[in-house]
Amino acid sequence: MIGSPSSVAEIVAHLQSLRSQENIAGMARYGIATDGAIGISNPDLQKIARRVGRNHGRALDLWRTGIREARMLAIYTADPAALTPAEVRAWSADFASWEIVDAAADLLTETPFWRELIAEFSGDDREFVRRAAFSMIAGATVHNKREPDETFIAYLPLIEAHADDPRNFVKKAVNWALRNIGKRSRNCHGPALALSQKLATSVDKTARWIGKDAVKELSGEKVLARLKG
Template sequence: MTLTRAATTSEIVAHLRTLGNDSNVEGMSRFGIATETALGISNPDLQKLAKSIGRDHGRALELWKTGVREARMLAIYTADPKVMTRDEMEAWASDFASWEIVDAAADLLTETPYWRELIEQFAGDDREFVRRTAFSMIAGATVHNKSEPDKTLIAYLPLIERHAGDERNFVKKAVNWALRNIGKRNRTCHGPALVLAEKLATSDDRTARWIGKDALRELSSDKILAKLKP
């Protein structure tokens, strides 16, 4: 069955169920992906399906409500960031329970007009996956939002420092990712990020120290320094 842009939510979900693969579900769980509602369809296959059905924001909201992991990934791939409201995104964030969903949604969010405000809001939220979203957004924006001024990203370094002591696995890895990506963006961003990495590397806090040392290792590597040469 080939789905088209006219496909309904129920038709899409029914089609997804025919593509399920239990072996893939087991593999996903080994990578820390939440699989309670997973059907075992790979993201490349979902991305191909997303191209077939096209962008439809209303349908994306319906797909999200199904709770099915693959339907939610399709929702992210086919939602329209230009019309998505903050209320809708906050509702999605309340459902976040997997790093994979968070990181895919973070890429969508950095295309919205209010992404900067959401970073501040989500960073201040104590829920693990909501806070991860903030730092995944920073990491993504450094790469995808090429026209964004460097000063916007550099201004998030104090936020990174503020939450560097959050020892929860999915938060600390995202904080580390955000710091490294800022530092790798260009020479202007590299210096301030390296200074923070050096500071965190000597912190009395174990989690902050891990984040700092790991970021410092990459940002001071020959590979990165060569890439950032004028």
């Protein structure tokens, strides 16, 4: 069992000892980029992260290895209070898989500059960087409980502005952000549903899909019952 502290070399050697070609094939079936993958599940990586502990400098070095599992450990063991915008931008240049992006998004919403990142990343033309912006919105609606509803309602125009981006990993994140805003509270539900209905009638195919899918969930009995409760 790895103890803490552990070096990057020791951690990578341990990861390599757990290689699973079967798991790598399974990841590929879920659209996870497997370049540099060893084939370790995220629950198992989270266990390793708990054993080795948080170490921000080491996390940055783990990211630089380019190994999928090492990068997930970097996300799990980095310190959001220590992350700098320059470090985040360096990471974003490597974004190439929805799985890495969504895990990183949860970490990034814990930084003090997460709102600035959303503004920056949403305006970036790279598919996975733009996805990161909307994954952050989706995650923050759930995790940043002290944030006022108005913060998320204010993101609806940004969602509308990018609802016509047809790229698979962008449109799914835009849809996710819209649905999560609508499910956050009664206050958020009305404006999010109104935008969903508007998008559902769009002449643009992507925007129409995003809107119809969001309307379906936000009008569902399960969501409405929870909000009333």
